[in-house]
Amino acid sequence: MSRCLSLEAQRLAPYTPGEQPQDQQYIKLNTNESPYPPSPKAVEAVRSAEAEKLYLYSDPLCAGLNCALAKRYGLKPENVISGNGSDEILAFAFRAFCGTAIPVAFADITYGFYEAQAALFGLDALRVPLREDFSLRVEDYMEFPGTIVLANPNAPTGMTIAPLEICRLLEKNSNRVIIVDEAYVDFGGESCAPLIPKYDNLLVVQTMSKSRSLAGGRIGYALGNAELIADLNRVKYSFNPYNVNRLSLAAGTAAVEDEDYFQGCCAAVRETRVWTVNALENLGFTVLPSSANFVFAKPDRLSGGELYRRLKENGILVRWFDKDRIRDYLRITIGSRAQMEALVEKLTELLKK
């Protein structure tokens, strides 16, 4: 920390991303990436001539991508904003809809980035404990007077909230925004996107990093009422007007338009998840009910941290959070069937010892 760092930056709580080793071959089940390459159409979109046009700025409006997304979700382009990953979109939303007069609430066990955002904007943040079984009850948020952020499915649990429950929050107080972070929704959750025409205080945030196999392309987006989206654009143009690069715009647009490939990848992940849950339970794990491309699982012997370390020594990376309530669990990304078989084989060996 330099002597010049502002007080505001001293108070930050930077997010720690999962390990991204660049130099070694791990079976990488720690950052919820897709095990499948992007749609061939997205790869082709990048290859075809776009690289030569990089001397020109990307479209700050992201018009082509936003149109494709609007079409996909039965909305209008003014209901869509695209960003440099959904983290950037979340940051825009935290700035737009939270402040000194608007606190924020999120679960005690959820995506750790919300905590970083609350610190970034100096927000009064209420951390609402999940119930004992890690379920989220909307009753616990009913009277909260500020912005509510719900990951649905939640991370790292994989558990869902029914959209009908979220409607109760939306209706209870129409002057507060409910941000539903649907990073993992395509693997078995139910999206709130169809509710957008009905609720002007609903913001749905999604990403192409998981179900669209474009984590390295950094493309996220929000869907919502046109006024909410205009608010987010206000922040975007204060922060980074040209926020999505040309190649990601091209890849993202092609990926959204390739519905068949997308559906195929999601179905494959779901199938492998069923197999993995079964195998883990056979090994004595307690596995939370997951609708995501990962499972949250507790071994019946060895601590979470110990098992994480032993797996890493054996070339398999999973995610372990050294945090109250979840220290005993591992978050394991659903990779390819072959990767999961290798994991189960290694776990069998490690847990036998």
Add this chain to the structure above:
Amino acid sequence: MSRCLSLEAQRLAPYTPGEQPQDQQYIKLNTNESPYPPSPKAVEAVRSAEAEKLYLYSDPLCAGLNCALAKRYGLKPENVISGNGSDEILAFAFRAFCGTAIPVAFADITYGFYEAQAALFGLDALRVPLREDFSLRVEDYMEFPGTIVLANPNAPTGMTIAPLEICRLLEKNSNRVIIVDEAYVDFGGESCAPLIPKYDNLLVVQTMSKSRSLAGGRIGYALGNAELIADLNRVKYSFNPYNVNRLSLAAGTAAVEDEDYFQGCCAAVRETRVWTVNALENLGFTVLPSSANFVFAKPDRLSGGELYRRLKENGILVRWFDKDRIRDYLRITIGSRAQMEALVEKLTELLKK
């Protein structure tokens, strides 16, 4: 503006980027892009297999790119941070080194994005008037107690400050950070990067959008003392940990390594600038001395706004700022020789009428 917008977001002053028409063929001299394609090595880096790897996250450390930049500037990787364009880097720097206790100063006529940043972080901002001839005198900043942002060369004037002058600011108060925004330095300015080992309060910000022909790739970076860079990373990990995508990392790294191509493009722009300044002066324009890839020029008849509009009607886009002190000027990007010849031909016609 929705009823849910935070007070903080209501107070924003969003930046207005230059027009980016997607649907019509203009001679586009309004956003200071390079007229040349990126290095063939950068294009090749994008094409070769990288698109298929987009299912994996990009390296949050941007290690490969930072190493290439460190090597290019005779620094260490810990002296470098890369971002999603230099706008993002500037935002990180404003958050890190400005706050309620640290005001910011910049010129009254400079890159408009600084104003947006000051509003984004609710900063006390001092706008220091450039002298009558649009020169910046460091004396005017000598006693300022906060962070100072200097565009060098300045935009939209193209005029420079000598690094020796900046040293006087750095030495006068070593507890304040001087941010030198060198977006245009490669076209004839003198970089402060060689001063980094000497001054731990100097932050140099550069971009690949201009001299590296990668505006659409969105790659910016800062060079500075390792502690300052660590401070910027603190903000980055609070805002967007995976801020640079895989394809831009690949393209940017290849571009930095292709020194010959870079030097060739810069030399071509300088040569065309000499020709353009001469031609404009022959047409009666007053042209400020430019070290950038644009010129700031005042016609001797017609107002700046009127000439901007007539050029646009005739298929040529330049930038006009409807702002005190510079309303009579046009900012004209140095395009290819053919583009500048077309501009001069059209100007000859328009100014004759």
